Amino acid sequence: MxxxxxxxxxxxxxxxxxxxxxxxxxxxxxxxxxxxxxxxxxxxxxxxxxxxxxxxxxxxxxxxxxxxxxxxxxxxxxxxxxxxxxxxxxxxxxxxxxxxxxxxxxxxxxxxxxxxxxxxxxxxxxxxxxxxxxxxxxxxxxxxxxxxxxxxxxxxxxxxxxxxxxxxxxxxxxxxxxxxxxxxxxxxxxxxxxxxxxVSSSLLSVAQNTTSSTSFCRFGYVGNFSDIEGLDLLLEAFSLSFPVDGFPDVSLSFWGRGPDLEYLSALAESKNDPRIKFCGPFSRDSVTLVYESLDCIVIPRISLPITELVTPLKPLEAMAFGRLVIGSDVGGIVEVVGGSENALLFPAGDTVALSSQLSFAHENIEPCLRTLKCGRDFVFENRxxxxxxxxxxxxxxxxxxx
Known part of the structure; x- marks a missing residue:
């Protein structure tokens, strides 16, 4: 055929x-x-x-x-x-x-x-x-x-x-x-x-040889910078969880590009926080390096008809590479990650709730490692x-x- x-x-x-x-x-x-x-x-x-x-x-x-x-x-x-x-x-x-x-x-x-x-x-x-x-x-x-x-x-x-x-x-x-x-x-x-x-077999083969995160200090977003993603929410929640003077080991990185880049860059600059970085777009050959530079992928999509119904792909990649996923509870994310046992979820649009999950991941390594493992197993067995x-x-x- x-x-x-x-x-x-x-x-x-x-x-x-x-x-x-x-x-x-x-x-x-x-x-x-x-x-x-x-x-x-x-x-x-x-x-x-x-x-x-x-x-x-x-x-x-x-x-x-x-x-x-x-x-x-x-x-x-x-x-x-x-x-x-x-x-x-x-x-x-x-x-x-x-x-x-x-x-x-x-x-x-x-x-x-x-x-x-x-x-x-x-x-x-x-x-x-x-x-x-x-x-x-x-x-x-x-x-x-x-x-x-x-x-x-x-x-x-x-x-x-x-x-x-x-x-x-x-x-x-x-x-x-x-x-x-x-x-x-x-x-x-x-x-x-x-x-x-x-996730493709070739990427799973690469991901399988990647060591999973062992702690959660390097937070990040990987994907398109658009208004449905709630990335301004992530910036606010990060600042709320990790004040710039108290957590020098914590960072927030944005990988990708999109129409909201200029707006997000200006918002981040207003924070005067050197721990927040925009790393730019990346090639397919660099995917491993991108995920190895992060411990936890955050996907804070806001609740809209499109986000409730459309499932993103990035959570599956992150889980395959042994990265903890924190996502909003919109239908598309809940469906793609396979449920709350495979990722940390929070009510969409709730800055305080997202901040709480960021802090939880940073401070409670063992339960988050169990969630990470469930997510990785889910991808290899079902996706x-x-x-x-x-x-x-x-x-x-x-x-x-x-």
Whole structure:
């Protein structure tokens, strides 16, 4: 069986989305599915070549064929820039068909967002092969509160995503919360399969050789700096737990990038605390070094529809590397960590409660080490992409038989 994965973005971008995509591709390869990928016209690769080999997978770069000045950004976009992106939809669809025909694939698997699904549907329809759409997030929630125009764009985005799911021969999503949301949109329950977030076998092999934390002084956040993450809450809680004059051995590091970087940097600077550091983005090859520089990963997401339903990937990585996870009790985090026995949880949005958990981790090493071990065991036993990917195999087989 050969599957063409249509990705909005992939490496060299280092985001939760690209990490999941890498896990999907590597996991499917591990169980004998032949995979090839294509990225959207908005993402540059490592070179100007039509295709590259990334982590052992052939990745076609549509941007190098459909030349344009557009790129992927989390910054607010004008209506005109969105229209310009949509104008490339047909060109992308034709290129997907060309690659699918050239590679002689059996299934086309489009991943969020709807732009990929619409283009993939054209290719699958004209070639007479099944199309799967993987829905990963409530994208409309990210922009609905950014003004009147954004409110209507949010509604349009939700409509487009729903239409993409209706057009697909089968829908895959990342957790039960999102599946419930999809079913409420009128998609049949049996038309939707949950494939949970997981960690790739290659990363688990590296993580297995990493020594777990033995104390909890180096706190940190790893990921995207956006307003849903509650990182200002983390800064306040850290200062409350560890006054600058009393805890010289404690630190707080931020690894990553995102639209809130400038705001967070200014907030941290106002603390006048040299223990707080912004370390910048990092490459996939540096993941081990990032986690080895920290003892405890804090994920203080605030409660919103998107955070209640969408499961992040970073907690699983942190747990695999033997790092304690402190997270808010939003549904997405509780589901992905597997419950309170695997991580320390606190009520979302509660600065004092988060401060209490930071202090608890620092002062109560033994019970936190037990939580850490439970979390690490949970990931190795239940969140391995090689095993999780078998659900994809069943979806593809059913579609091909049907």
């Amino acid at each position: 050969k599957v063409l994965h249509v990705l909005y973005n992939y490496f060299p971008d280092h985001t939760g989305s690209t990490i999941r995509s890498e896990g999907v591709l590597s996991g499917q390869k591990a169980i004998g599915i032949e995979v090839v990928a294509i990225t959207s016209p908005f993402q540059s690769g490592f070179s100007d070549a039509e295709y590259e080999t990334v982590e052992g997978v052939k990745v076609y770069r549509a941007k190098n064929v459909i030349c344009n000045e557009l790129d992927i950004s989390e910054k607010p976009k004008s209506l005109w820039s969105r229209v310009k992106k949509l104008r490339l939809l047909l060109s992308f669809a034709r290129y997907i068909r060309e690659v699918a025909e050239k590679e002689q694939v059996d299934v086309i698997h489009a991943h969020s967002m709807f732009f990929c699904a619409f283009a993939a549907k054209y290719a699958s329809k004209t070639l007479g092969i099944p199309m799967v759409y993987e829905f990963r997030s409530l994208w409309e929630e990210r922009s609905k509160n950014q003004g009147i125009v954004s409110k209507y764009l949010s509604k349009l985005l939700k409509f487009s995503e729903t239409l993409a799911m209706r057009a697909a021969d089968h829908v895959v999503t990342i957790n039960q919360g999102l599946k419930s949301n999809i079913v409420k949109r009128g998609i049949r329950d049996q038309h939707v399969t949950v494939v949970s977030n997981a 391995n992409w090689s095993e999780v990917s078998r659900a994809y195999s069943k979806v593809y087989q059913d579609l091909l038989v049907g």
